[in-house]
Amino acid sequence: MCEILRAVQFGHPRGVRLLDEVKAILLGQGNIFQRKDHFILFVCGGDASETADTLRANFLRWAKSELADFITLLAESAYQQTYSEDAPELINLGTFERLIAEICDGVLIFPESVGSYAEIGFFSNTSVKKRVLVANEEPHYSRDSFMNLGPILTIDRASSLRPAIPIRRESLEQGLIR
Numbered sequence: 001m002c003e004i005l006r007a008v009q010f011g012h013p014r015g016v017r018l019l020d021e022v023k024a025i026l027l028g029q030g031n032i033f034q035r036k037d038h039f040i041l042f043v044c045g046g047d048a049s050e051t052a053d054t055l056r057a058n059f060l061r062w063a064k065s066e067l068a069d070f071i072t073l074l075a076e077s078a079y080q081q082t083y084s085e086d087a088p089e090l091i092n093l094g095t096f097e098r099l100i101a102e103i104c105d106g107v108l109i110f111p112e113s114v115g116s117y118a119e120i121g122f123f124s125n126t127s128v129k130k131r132v133l134v135a136n137e138e139p140h141y142s143r144d145s146f147m148n149l150g151p152i153l154t155i156d157r158a159s160s161l162r163p164a165i166p167i168r169r170e171s172l173e174q175g176l177i178r
Contacts, residue, residue: 038069038070038071039067039069039070039071039105039106040070040071040073040103040104040105040106041063041067041070041071041072041073041104041105041106041107041108042072042073042074042075042097042100042101042104042106042107042108043056043059043060043063043072043073043074043107043108043110044056044075044097044107044108044109044110044115044116044119045059045109045110045111045112045113045116046110046112046113046116047113048060048074048076054110054112054113055110055112055135055137055167055169056110056112056116058169059108059110059135060072073100073104075093075096075097075100078096078100079091079093079096094122097119097122098122098123098126098128101123101126101128101131101132102127102128104131105131106131106132106133106161107123107128107131107132107133108132108133108135109123109132109133109134109135110135110136110137110167111134111136111137111140111147111152112137117147120134120147120151120152120155121150121151123155124150124151124152124154124155125154129154129155129158129159130158130159130160131159131160131161132155132159132161133159133161133162133164133165134152134155134156134164134165135164135165135167136148136152136164136165136166136167137166137167137168137169138166138167138168142166148164152164
């Protein structure tokens with residue numbers, strides 16, 4: 001199981017090394033540092049499985065071929081990897097995701113699931129908001145909603161990756177990011 005997870009999300013040797021470094025940090029045995037040779041992107045959103053029809057899954061499929069110098073990280077894969085190698089212990093997922101976000105160069109959030117809504121709210125109240133980009137589906141992008149006028153606006157005001165961008169589902173499906 002461990003090798004399957006690594007092959008799916010961390011098949012690249014640098015991805016395997018990164019996962020080992022995250023584990024060491026979580027166990028208090030490592031130092032946090034920033035790599036400059038590859039851009040490490042923490043991607044949050046809906047279901048990321050190979051067959052999923054979510055914005056995040058479509059982006060990850062596109063990024064696999066188009067963003068060769070990027071390492072994409074998914075919290076659920078990192079958590080599952082850590083969980084499968086050690087005895088289960090209670091981990092605060094907010095703390096875990098914040099740690100991942102802090103060591104990444106950027107955080108890309110597709111607000112399309114309950115978890116991603118929570119991540120937007122959570123990250124908007126941390127220093128991580130300086131490295132967050134929200135890719136909001138076009139019909140929701142311009143609405144006067146709590147999400148847009150609250151947490152997303154807070155992120156936009158602080159982030160070096162601002163502003164949130166509107167995404168058209170059909171653009172992702174065609175492999176075009178605009």
